[in-house]
Structures are given as structure tokens and as C-alpha cells.
Amino acid sequence: MDSGRLLLFSLSLALISPAFSDSLIRITPDRLRSYKLSREDGLYCESWRYTVETNDAGFWRYVPDRCLQYVKDYVTGERYMSDSEFVADDSLAYAKTVQIAGDGKDVWVFDIDETLLSNIPYYAVHGFGSEAFDEASFDEWVNLAEAPALPASLRLCRELEQLGFTIVLLTGRSEHQRKVTEKNLLYAGYSNWERLILRGPADNGKPAIVYKSEKRRGLEDEGYRIHGSSGDQWSDLMGFAIARRSFKLPNPMYFIA
Numbered sequence: 001m002d003s004g005r006l007l008l009f010s011l012s013l014a015l016i017s018p019a020f021s022d023s024l025i026r027i028t029p030d031r032l033r034s035y036k037l038s039r040e041d042g043l044y045c046e047s048w049r050y051t052v053e054t055n056d057a058g059f060w061r062y063v064p065d066r067c068l069q070y071v072k073d074y075v076t077g078e079r080y081m082s083d084s085e086f087v088a089d090d091s092l093a094y095a096k097t098v099q100i101a102g103d104g105k106d107v108w109v110f111d112i113d114e115t116l117l118s119n120i121p122y123y124a125v126h127g128f129g130s131e132a133f134d135e136a137s138f139d140e141w142v143n144l145a146e147a148p149a150l151p152a153s154l155r156l157c158r159e160l161e162q163l164g165f166t167i168v169l170l171t172g173r174s175e176h177q178r179k180v181t182e183k184n185l186l187y188a189g190y191s192n193w194e195r196l197i198l199r200g201p202a203d204n205g206k207p208a209i210v211y212k213s214e215k216r217r218g219l220e221d222e223g224y225r226i227h228g229s230s231g232d233q234w235s236d237l238m239g240f241a242i243a244r245r246s247f248k249l250p251n252p253m254y255f256i257a
Contacts, residue, residue: 045070049252055234060255063129071252072128075120081151083250088152091228091247092159098227100164104194107224108160109216109243111231112171112181114251116157117147117188129253142173145180149188153230153249157190165227167193170215172208172256175200208256213239
């Protein structure tokens with residue numbers, strides 16, 4: 001992503017503009033109407049988000065009705081951007097302690113959705129996590145290949161490359177979405193990844209935590225050393241064949257087991 005596009009994305013989040021750019025799904029005025037949270041709801045929703053991000057809540061299906069405004073304000077505001085920057089900074093601080101062998105086997109694994117790419121333009125017109133997930137409409141959004149980069153993750157990815165890490169992308173998207181996913185990643189400013197791993201036919205029906213663990217095990221069997229892993233879901237990071245350090249990005253909109 002060039003500096004102009006990065007600035008546009010950052011400003012649109014800060015100002016909650018009607019669109020992330022002219023080419024992206026527009027956030028309608030009805031969705032942007034602001035409602036002031038009561039102090040009681042604000043406190044409740046802060047605590048709810050804490051239990052979600054720490055995985056204390058375990059499985060959850062929807063954002064509570066009383067927290068819809070809170071989640072919208074969070075993911076379109078400065079706090080979400082700041083939290084993501086802190087995660088990137090912590091990741092980079094750890095990465096700088098790793099001794100890179102120079103054989104191309106020192107790996108950092110990234111999830112894609114809500115980790116490298118932001119689907120906030122989609123969720124802005126689908127309730128910010130308050131509606132049941134509709135795979136068909138989400139696939140239509142994916143096919144546009146216009147999801148913007150999460151700026152903190154784009155910066156982290158580039159700095160990891162400079163340090164000598166091999167970048168592997170491990171996503172729950174399906175194999176038939178490979179071309180549009182690659183197109184979107186390039187559109188958002190990403191490049192030079194070593195491998196893009198998507199769900200094949202044999203992976204259908206597997207919980208994310210199992211699918212991603214198996215793919216990481218496969219990397220290890222090939223001799224890769226997984227030093228770091230970044231994802232917005234605990235199922236991106238947990239299971240077996242886990243990274244030496246894992247870094248959880250914020251996402252109070254949905255949960256994937």
C-alpha cells in the first residue's frame with residue numbers, strides 16, 4: 001500500500017467516513033448514525049471485550065445488542081488502530097531477538113482476515129458482528145479483492161522481511177479463492193510471501209484450530225522453524241505445532257473455533 005492509500009485508510013477510520021475509498025463498499029449513513037453509550041453500557045462492553053480478547057469468554061456467537069455501538073466505535077476508531085500498533089511493536093521487538101540462520105527456514109506465519117486485511121467495510125454494512133454470518137455475501141465481498149491493509153500489520157510484515165524472515169500466509173479461505181486473495185494482498189501493498197496456504201477439499205469441515213495446526217506441522221516437517229505467528233483468532237495461534245511466540249490482534253466482531 002502506498003503512502004497515499006495508507007493515509008486515506010487511517011483518516012477514514014479516524015473520521016468514520018462514508019467510505020474507506022471510492023472503490024470500496026460504502027458505509028451507509030444509517031450505519032454511521034452515532035448513539036451515545038450510557039456509562040453502564042460502556043463499562044459492560046469494555047469488560048465484555050476484555051473477556052473476548054483474552055479467550056475467557058470461550059465460544060461466542062454474536063456481539064451483544066447493547067455493545068453494537070461500542071464495537072462500531074472501537075473498530076472504526078483510534079483505539080483499534082492503536083491496539084494493533086502495540087501488537088505490531090511487541091511482535092517486532094521479539095523478532096529482533098531471533099537469530100536468523102539465513103537458510104530461508106526462519107518463518108513468521110500470518111493469518112489474513114482481520115490480521116493482514118481489514119474487512120471492516122464489509123462488516124459496516126452487516127452489523128459489526130451483530131448479524132449471523134452470511135457466507136455467500138462475504139464471498140461476494142472477498143471476490144471484489146478490495147479489502148484494505150491493516151496498516152500496523154503491513155508495517156510489521158515489511159520489517160520482518162527486512163530482518164530475514166520467510167513469510168507464510170495461512171488462511172481459512174478456500175482454495176478456489178486463491179487468485180482473488182493474491183490480487184487483494186497485492187492491492188493492499190503486500191508482496192514477497194513465500195507461501196499462501198488455503199483450505200483444500202481435504203480440509204473442509206475441520207475446525208480452524210485443527211486445520212491450522214496441521215498446516216503448521218506440515219511446515220515443520222519441511223524443516224521450517226516457526227518463530228512467530230500473528231492472528232486475530234485464538235484458533236489461529238493455539239493447537240499443536242505452535243509458534244515460539246504468538247501475537248493476538250484485536251477482533252471483537254466474531255469468533256472462529
